[in-house]
Amino acid sequence: MIAETFKNSARILSGAVIAEAIKAEVAEEVRRLEKNYGFRPALTVVRVGEDQASAVYVGNKVKTSAELGIISEHRHLPLETSPAELLQIVEELNNRADIDGILVQLPLPKQIDESAILQKIDPEKDVDGFHPVNVGRLSQGQKSLVPCTPAGVIEILKRSNIEIAGKHAVIVGRSNIVGKPLAMLLLQENATVTICHSRTTNLAAMTSQADILIAAIGRAGLVRGEHIKQGATVIDVGINNVSDVELARELFDESELEKRLATIEKRGFTLVGDVNPKEAKAKAANFTPVPGGVGLLTVAMLMKNTVDAAKMRRKLN
Ligand code: NDP
Numbered sequence: 001m002i003a004e005t006f007k008n009s010a011r012i013l014s015g016a017v018i019a020e021a022i023k024a025e026v027a028e029e030v031r032r033l034e035k036n037y038g039f040r041p042a043l044t045v046v047r048v049g050e051d052q053a054s055a056v057y058v059g060n061k062v063k064t065s066a067e068l069g070i071i072s073e074h075r076h077l078p079l080e081t082s083p084a085e086l087l088q089i090v091e092e093l094n095n096r097a098d099i100d101g102i103l104v105q106l107p108l109p110k111q112i113d114e115s116a117i118l119q120k121i122d123p124e125k126d127v128d129g130f131h132p133v134n135v136g137r138l139s140q141g142q143k144s145l146v147p148c149t150p151a152g153v154i155e156i157l158k159r160s161n162i163e164i165a166g167k168h169a170v171i172v173g174r175s176n177i178v179g180k181p182l183a184m185l186l187l188q189e190n191a192t193v194t195i196c197h198s199r200t201t202n203l204a205a206m207t208s209q210a211d212i213l214i215a216a217i218g219r220a221g222l223v224r225g226e227h228i229k230q231g232a233t234v235i236d237v238g239i240n241n242v243s244d245v246e247l248a249r250e251l252f253d254e255s256e257l258e259k260r261l262a263t264i265e266k267r268g269f270t271l272v273g274d275v276n277p278k279e280a281k282a283k284a285a286n287f288t289p290v291p292g293g294v295g296l297l298t299v300a301m302l303m304k305n306t307v308d309a310a311k312m313r314r315k316l317n
Helices: 015-037 052-068 083-095 114-118 132-139 148-159 179-188 203-207 245-251 254-267 277-283 294-313
Strands: 042-048 071-077 101-104 168-172 192-196 212-215 233-236 240-242 270-272
Touching: 015 052, 015 148, 015 294, 042 052, 042 083, 042 294, 052 071, 052 294, 071 083, 083 101, 083 114, 101 294, 132 179, 148 179, 148 233, 148 294, 168 179, 168 203, 179 192, 192 203, 233 277, 240 245, 245 254, 245 270, 245 277, 254 270
Parallel strands: 042 071, 042 101, 168 192, 168 212, 212 233
Antiparallel strands: 240 270
């Protein structure tokens, strides 16, 4: 097997270290705002229904807010909440002067049209950066609230001293929450950007030209050695649950396999990205792990967006 000829070499880019640095900066800014202007930024997270992953994500957001001094409120609504009821809550939060950020946790139950709800959030409080006004501002290079995961990818690159300007960045995935906004951010940083998706013919021919390769697909280990240029930076946004022991054996080298198999046995699955880590570590110069990579940045950037929203609303620097 080709994979067996690979040898580990990549620098592992720790999301934990970078996320902690950003959170420390946010906490400092919250203290400064309170001292100089007498307020602390406030975030409301709205969750509808009982999706288990959403419950964990929201719990994390509320806990991190508290750690950084951001006031947070969690509104948990029943699964059968109607679109009108949710819209009314969004309206109420839009009108509350004490709330700086509103986040409606996705996915929403099937009776609710997500985009209709997201469009009702006041763009100035849209800390997820999904409102069309913020999407438009981002694409025109204006100051805006930027989606958290793509913003986190840029922070990882910059804070790891990876040059973006003039480099060829290839993104696999064109979703509104990751691929498209990330393309805009990379363009702003003067990368040459290619976006691939499920209809791209010969994916490897595209991705293997990338100096910076970003996978945001939702398919465990889809990006393999053949997709990666020797010495590239590989950023893995994907989060997938893998319970198949054979697949785990293909994805992990001896340094990790035993731990992963134990996790599958204990929890029924292990978290895996969209990139085959064994093969990426051998070919890439820099690589983000899953877990412990981009995922940790998402919450940190949400905190930063909440503080930015609070300052923008009050026209503070
Ligand atoms: P979506 O399902 O919305 O988009 C997936 C994209 O991948 C689509 O553009 C799709 O193409 C493309 N795609 C699917 N299969 C292939 C294939 N075989 N070859 C090439 N492209 C393909 O996913 P998201 O953008 O929401 O999320 C992507 C991943 O990132 C997921 O694993 C998700 O869990 C993770 N994620 C992680 C976050 C974090 O905090 N780390 C936050 C958000 C997401 P097409 O458009 O043609 O269908």
